[in-house]
Amino acid sequence: MDDEDEQQNEVLIGGSDGYDSVVDEEPLTARERVRTCTAKLLQITNQLQIANQLQREAAEGKLGCEADRGVGQxxxxxxxxxxxxxxxxxxxxxxxxxxxxxxxxxxxxxxxxxxxxxxxxxxxxxxxxxxxxxxxxxxxxxxxxxxxxxxxxxxxxxxxxxxxxxxxxxxxxxxxxxxxxxxxxxxxxxxxxxxxxxxxxxxxxxGSMHDHYAKVGGYIAALKASSPGSCVELVTVTKLNKQPAPPPVFQRLFTCFEGLKKGWVDGCRKVICVDGCFLKTFLGGKLLSAVGRDGNEQMYPIAWAVAEGKNNLSWEWFFEQLKNNLGLGDGEGVCIISDEHMAILNGVTNVLPKAEHRHYARHIYALWHKTYKGDELKLMFWKIAKSYNMADYKENLETLEKLDPDATNAFTAYNPRLFCRAFLDTTVKSDVITSNMAVTFNGYIINTRTKHLIYMLEEIRASLIQRLVLKRMEMHKCSSFLCPNIQKRLEKEKNKAAYCDVMPSSETLFNVSYQLDSLVGLADPGKNRIKDPYENPSKPGHLTRTGMEITCNNCQLKGHNKRRCGNPTSFASEPLTKKQATAAQPQPQHPPTEAEAQSHQ
Structure with a gap:
């Protein structure tokens, strides 16, 4: 047995790369352990295959190791x-x-x-x-x-x-x-x-990065030729004080495809989650993204941009591009969700002054949780943030104040109007207060961010095309009237509604009781159906005989009935009905009984 076989046996029996290594501190299920061990075994197998291949090439002389053939070589x-x-x-x-x-x-x-x-x-x-x-x-x-x-x-x-x-x-x-x-x-x-x-x-x-970035212009021209309605905006910097003038230097690149733009405008709520993430190359830079929510409450990427960093100029430029491509105007009826980065706050204020700007509740909780720890405080934080009305909000806030007054003061210092559901504007019809969509997109392209500009943008484009096709196929297979996630959410609400008692107070006002809680609310009165002018109100759905021309059964003439017929001959010649014939027949004579005979005497 050679050294390589011994190393393989050592790895498969145990050691730092074998089954005895600690995968995670948390307890794992049996299925997760099997998956983890299988992945590690495949990883070790790949390493051994690559190492054996290199050694075989060395033994066959493919690596050119010929220094030991003698003098005169x-x-x-x-x-x-x-x-x-x-x-x-x-x-x-x-x-x-x-x-x-x-x-x-x-x-x-x-x-x-x-x-x-x-x-x-x-x-x-x-x-x-x-x-x-x-x-x-x-x-x-x-x-x-x-x-x-x-x-x-x-x-x-x-x-x-x-x-x-x-x-x-x-x-x-x-x-x-x-x-x-x-x-x-x-x-x-x-x-x-x-x-x-x-x-x-x-x-x-x-190749080199100079050659790579020299191809950006051709890449943009190819995109615009294949999709004329898409927006690909390039910003470069040129130093004019040097002679001869050096070539322009890349600064920013904004991308918004026509299909994504049309899909968001026509089929999504006006909610935009914005965030930035690092590019994992030696050149650095940031990727700014705008992500919406589709009809199934899943992420819907709208646009993204590569910029030099997350500063006031880059974010304001990014919001300007979004405003022009999506037709946001001054932001009225639009909701922007982001973290508390000052550059984002300034950009939204300057470009979309009338937009509702919400802050990530998850980001605020991360800051608040650094000082106020514990599962009980965590539960109260999310109870307050997810309260849909002011009564529940105040009640939960009072409960938190009893637990920890300092935690309550720190909570209110973060301006709850920006991340609590009780203060949200109902115009947008969305209760989103977290950063799930933006964070999901950042994780979706985490491996893509390790590549350089053109390769990264092309992989993002290809992956989103594949994602949209898969989502479309899933919706074609769906048999329900609503989207799958919305249908599941509705079924949960139906189960909760089974424990509610509804009492009408008027045509539009109802009292809903759930255990010890009661709520009075308005309902949509709707509109009554326009009834036919000859419809009988006592029998809805049935028409009256008003306006119909009658025919006499006696003389067969139109305009009167049998009762008002003036032609008696026709009435006499008409055959008797079964009831009339029975009544006209003579009654049979029976001999009188003894009781009847005595009564006559």
Whole structure:
């Protein structure tokens, strides 16, 4: 059994990467444990496969490790010789260094191992043969293999070896890269080295950032050609004080597709959650997003923008773009939901002064919870925030004051009118006070944010297209009149309504009692149906015979009935009815009884 098999057995039996590792502090169900162990086993299997592949390539000579073939070996160039030395040092686990490096005299290179080791390698350029030749070599080592330090293990060299893997796995975690290098090359590296490897492989695959951002103009032109109604607005900065003038520098990019804009205007409530998140590249920047709620109470991305940061200028520019594309006007009838970032507050005030601006209750609770902890206080916070009327709001606030007066003062200091349901404007017809939609979108694109501009925007576009198609297919399969989530919510409300007693007070006023609580409210009186002028009010739904022309059953003439008929002959010739015939028949004669005979006497 070789070392690699022993390592595999160690991993599968136990250890830091096996089944004995702690996955989470909270208790997990059996199904979650199975899923976690399966995921770890697949991760270990992938690492072993990659490491074995690299070792097979080294054994087959695909890595070009030919430095041990003897004196006189030729190389096409000095760099090819250096590359062969690097691969030899890495695969053999030797910390080799260059003690001679002279580019002026025959491009000489001398290689040695650690101090006290007999290994030596010397090569130079031969002008007569136009090739780089190994002149002298001593390949026997008197030192031990080194797994912690190898100066020839460069990030660019490793990036070349794992380039195919990096192309298939652009989000390859640094922890797995460290483990793969350890298994394949027997060298222990730090996580920082793994990030350098990821950067080098990314640069090999996608080129430099100057070339990348030079393609932004073409990308915008392609989007506008395929969707003329979409808005893609680019903002650049040019330094005019320099001569010659440098190329423009990217600053912001706003994107709002025509389909998303039309869907929000026609089919969504006028609620917009805005938020910003970090871009996880070495260039930095922020992604500003505006997310609505669709008919199924799920996220509906409206627009997003890449900006230099979350400042007053960027947010005000973002709200201006939203206002122009969605036709928001001065914000009347629109609700903006955000955190308490001052740049967002200033942007909404300047661009949409008449919009209702709500604050994330979850964000306020996070600040309030830093000082006032405990499950009981947490429960009271959300009871107050989710109270639908002033009576419940005041009652819950008084309960909180009895528990902790300081917590009550801190709660009211955050201006409850901005995050409590009891103070919301009913024009928008939405009781949203949390940041669920914006946070959901940020989590939805968390892996996408690790890519550079064009790749990130294209992946967001493709993922949203796929999401909209799936949602449309789900709604086609839905058999209920309402959306699935709304139907579930309605069924819950029906179960609660079964415990309510409703007593009408007038046509539009009703008294609703639930246990010890009573509520008097107005109901929609509706409109009565327009009745037919000949409809009988005592028999709704049945028409009277008013206006109909009658026919006489005696003379068969129109305009009168049988009672008022003046033609008796027709009446006499008419056959008798069954009742009349029975009455006209003579009664049969019976002999008198003894009682009748005595009564006559």
């Amino acid at each position: 030729r190389f096409s160039s000095r760099d090819a010789f250096r590359d062969a030395v690097s691969k030899y040092a890495i695969l053999q686990g030797r910390n080799l260094t260059y003690d001679i490096s002279n580019t002026k005299v025959n491009q000489r290179l001398g290689v040695k191992c650690v101090e006290g080791c007999a290994f030596y390698l010397y090569g130079a350029w031969e002008s007569r043969r136009a090739t780089f030749v190994v002149k002298n070599m001593q390949l026997e080592h008197t030192c031990h293999k080194n797994m912690k330090r190898n100066r020839q293990l460069k990030s660019k060299w490793v990036a070349k070896q794992i380039l195919k893997v990096s192309k298939n796995r652009p989000h390859w975690p640094a922890k797995e890269i460290v483990e793969t290098i350890k298994r394949a090359f027997k060298v222990v590296v730090q996580r920082g080295f793994a990030y350098k490897v990821k950067y080098a492989s990314h640069k090999m695959l996608h």
